[in-house]
Amino acid sequence: MGEAAEREARGGEQLALLRAAARGGAAPRARPRTWRGARPAEHLPVARVLVDKGLVHLDRYFDYAVPAAMDAEAQPGVRVRVRFGAGQRDGRREGGRLINGYIVERRADSDFPGVLAPLAQVLSTEQVLTPPLLRLCRAVADRYAGTLADVVALAVPPRMARAERQPSAGPRTPPAPPGPGGWARYPHGPGFLEAVLRGEAPRAVWTALPGPGWAEELATALATALATGRGALAVLPDGRAAARVDAALTALTGGGAHVLLTADAGREARYRRWLAVSRGAVRGVVGTRAAMFAPVRDLAIAAVWDDGDPAHRDEHAPRPHARDVLVLRAAQEGAAVLLGGHAVTAEAAQLVETGWARSLAADRETVRAAAPLVRTVGDEDQARDEAARSARLPTVAWHALRAGLAEGPVLVQVPRRGYAPHLACHRCRAQARCGHCHGPLAAEAAGEVLGCGWCGARQPDWHCRDCGGTRLRAVVIGARRTAEELGRAFPAVPVRTSGRDHVLDTVPDAPALVVSTPGAEPVAAGPGYAAALLLDGWALLGRPDLRAGEEALRRWLNAAALVRPPSAGGTVVVLAESALRPVQSLVRWDPAGHARRELADRAALGFPPVSRMAAVTGPQDAVAALLGGADLPPEAEVLGPVPLPATDPGRPRRTGDPPPGERWERALVRVPPGRGAALAGALKTARAARLAQRDGAVARVLIDPADIG
CATH class of the missing domain: 3.40.50 (Rossmann fold)
Known part of the structure; x- marks a missing residue:
């Protein structure tokens, strides 16, 4: 994401038009012109491609021509190789460097009036970036002021060709619905399961009773959703917890109805399981943080265990939290939500306070007997x-x-x-x-x-x-x-x-x-x-x-x-x-x-989660320039900036730390509930403009920072 990556993107005709459009210019829609020595596809000859460049000022799709020889393979969702950025060599134009990307759409025309470069290669015919997954990634990128390419990099695992060549088994017959089991200890537990079984979308914050029964209870909720023939997804903070739920769910369904997605499985085995889910052969997923993007079809329930655990926040840009991703996903796909744990976070309490979710807890007599x-x-x-x-x-x-x-x-x-x-x-x-x-x-x-x-x-x-x-x-x-x-x-x-x-x-x-x-x-x-x-x-x-x-x-x-x-x-x-x-x-x-x-x-003090916050960090001039150029919502309140502690030369750098020897500042921008999307959009637009100008350092933006101390 640094200057070297930006230099690669300079000089391309589409990039020049993008900057012109930012200055108010517009380009007419036109059918693509052919290029020498090649023939475009007859039907929908334009491929709209998401290139693997996580630069915020390039957060858009780019048009490429589909060669007739690639017509059948170049379908939406597949991985491709394209030339991105242009250069000069011996007085003639070159096509730039080959980079990876995904086809998101096939079109009959293009906004680009010049000669479209062709797709260089279709890496795989596996349609890994499905429309529902693309919509989720776009929503997550917008919420966290990030780029779509960065979110897709978190959502789609690296390709393993050998795993793609192995066929997946056909979809399995849905298991029989289990009994309430341990949910009978909660007054509204059986009712929650019955609503899931009816195909409804109940939302609950589950305060689990102490003891070892939580894994079986979570597995029962997942098995109930799988019994409807729809999908189930559970995200847990670590591999040990995921293994416990995996074992409990296997005992209920007999195995084969779900997969375990954790890093312990190895890259190839994990990708093979991910493909089984993407192909619809498996409808249940139990996994750790990365499983929040698992392409489960027809999702019936999305569950998170112990949502306060720091492991649920990804450390890679734009640093999404599994709880927020699954809440977004459930809203998009009409699925039930189950936020469970022995503890309750302020974010989960807010969902109950606003009426978005219901509290699912045992009565005091049962709690006293178990604790x-x-x-x-x-x-x-x-x-x-x-x-x-x-x-x-x-x-x-x-x-x-x-x-x-x-x-x-x-x-x-x-x-x-x-x-x-x-x-x-x-x-x-x-x-x-x-x-x-x-x-x-x-x-x-x-x-x-x-x-x-x-x-x-x-x-x-x-x-x-x-x-x-x-x-x-x-x-x-x-x-x-x-x-x-x-x-x-x-x-x-x-x-x-x-x-x-x-x-x-x-x-x-x-x-x-x-x-x-x-x-x-x-x-x-x-x-x-x-x-x-x-x-x-x-x-x-x-x-x-x-x-x-x-x-x-x-x-x-x-x-x-x-x-x-x-x-x-x-x-x-x-x-x-x-x-x-x-x-x-x-x-x-x-x-x-x-x-x-x-x-x-926190409500009395205006702290998250009652308010939405963004942290803007970087050198003093960069922070001032970004905030000065952002069209912040009228309700926005800027706190600071204040200097950040300098990073000692011998100390390992953590995410967000300034480089050794540099003095950075941080400003917090706070908005009331309902204005978080406007805040993220304003900061993302301002950051894109600063990057396009290439005028000095550009401050970083982090939405919903975990630490505001």
Whole structure:
């Protein structure tokens, strides 16, 4: 998307006409002229092509002539190769570089008055970009102020020729509708399934009960939709959750009615399954984030599990969120919507508040019977506790550990991975930093040499630059050191760890300590964990983020949901102040109430999701030029700009970080509900104009930024 890509696109006749049209010019419609040595197709000789160029000022279709020899193969939806951009060589015009694209339409005439270049090659006769998928991609691009080519790149997987040569089986007979199963625990659960079975499009925000039954309940909803002969789609945050729903759905339908789309399958196997869905041989899909674009035919239900998980937002432009994509898709295709999870996001609460969706939750008596007992330990409690002052765990936590280990496995959730990820000088408390790049120093294990978290340099002879001290203290304790300490405290009990480097799927129903980072908690066999310890609540609640409380509660609920009910002695101990709203919501097991109160607070302050926001980032001049040239809605409010922290040279760059050494700014543009489309359109148009002028750097635009802190 940089200057090199822009230079490739310069000089073409269609691009010149595009810029002329932007200045108010217009071109007459005409049949394409023939080119030397070739004959165009007799019927619909013009192919309108989406070229694989994610440049916002080129976000349109380009016309190419269809050679008669390609007439049968060059159908809408197929992949093609075309020459894009023109150059000069030996005094004559060249056709530019070969790039990939998709035919979106065959036409009898063209807006371009000159000689149309022919299609260079039809890469495949597989019609992968179907009209429904194209409409969805266009809607997503418009919502996020992105380009259609970028969204299509997310929606259509790379081609695997061998997979295309393998035929797909014919469509399978729809399975019989299952019974309500676990949905009988929810007052309106059976009614939701009956509405899906009748072919209606109910929309629900489902607050799942704690315990292992959610996967079977989600599979039941999908199987009910498949029983109608229509399609079903479920998007989950990770491969482990998708595998659980896949197994549950296979048990209900007997297999063959759906496919599992995750990265673990490998590129060829995943593309083969995607083709089975596109060809109509399979009508059900269970998968991770990329499955939100799966070309399911005649969609009956679109489901998202745990929509607050950050994994649901794609990190590639224009960074769409699976929840929003499936809501758009369900509206386009008349499908039911099911947003489920143990926690409830403010976005889901807003859908209920506006009447777009209904709440689907169990009554309080059922919740109390299913949710484990939650106890809190705040700072005052730890200050009075001799064990908490001398060790990391208060007495209440030690008692819960001992009691739980007598009955089965115990889960210990630690917010940070590693051994000691944050260190400070023992004397003056200054953070320990690398002498090379000033990055934070961390210890990977006891007795190991300190290493920099940015550049990886080793610091065997560290000393504090402020006071000269050589002793260190751990500011934050990681999962690895927690496991080491608990192993010493309970030498006869096995200790297992689960985190980014090694994630456990399950643990047996036997006494063991399972130390896990949030999101990596394995499922305990049998009735679940006997107890859970949620450590260092301050690390989750103290983040300078609008969603800190919501995210902390989501992580706690997901871990606590793996614990046995109170009738089986299940207990959860959380180390956090009991007066805080997320902690109280965990104690009462009231995620929907927390989401409603969070939504009310954001409405009073004008924060998302009540308002729609866009973040404009870049160098100071670029941000000012983009905002100054944008025809923003009258209701738009510009907040800032404010300077962004500079990226240290040794630190790995994340998405949206400024290049090392550059000073960037960020401005937030806020509009009231109903004006989000106008805001996205205005910013996209202004950015396209800036790119077409090629006058300096162009600011970036991100719609619905996850972090506005």
